[in-house]
Amino acid sequence: MSEALRTFFSPQILGPEIFYGSSVGLFLIGLYMILVKKNLVKIVIGLSFIESGVNLFLISLGYVWGKTAPILNKPELMKEPVKYAVDPVPQALVLTAIVIGVAVTAMALSIVIVLHDKYGTLDISKIKELKW
Template sequence: MIGNMPFFVSMILVGLGLWTMMTRRNLIKLAIGLVLVESGVNLFLVSLGYVRGGVAPIYTFAPEGVPTEIPMVMPTPQALTLTAIVIGMATTALLLAFVVVIYRHRGTLDAGKIRELRG
């Protein structure tokens, strides 16, 4: 049960992020909601890769003296998470840049008032 805790936490984070995006009108808060979803997914990926007592994936082969039944950790989930974090940073930065531009044009961050494109 306790081992599954990270999965629950990550899904709660995703849910909170979605809830934020559906209930807040401020553009910055929308971006924060998106980052929350992203953190949840990243946490999910990292916790997938955790192996209790495993050998850290900084070696190519398990070092001398480590019993063979101790597993090597696959570095793939960590690599995935790093990539996802980098991508997430890029998208968040672009998103916030658009928020700045929109604020300069409209003088508001209320998503309910930024509705020139509709219908």
């Protein structure tokens, strides 16, 4: 194995690439579902995929290699939390964003139910009238 390949497959390099790559992949799959799919339930699933991808990206930005969770249960963690714990600010943000995402999904699905009651279909190419 050459030197460049060995540096790429070392854990410090490969670790962030896995998480960044999978979050971007999840985001792109959600974007594809929103843009291409005709079914309304699939579009809402794509919206929740985009939310999940952004959450994973934020958490992996806050991760520092080799550090522990930001729970101060040991004396050295209480004395110097910056040296031993990962960044807790993105975790607090994402914790709020998950709950808001569930509320957004429930709102969108209630609109889907109303549209199905009104038009009798979930296909967005058949819902053409703008008047309710």
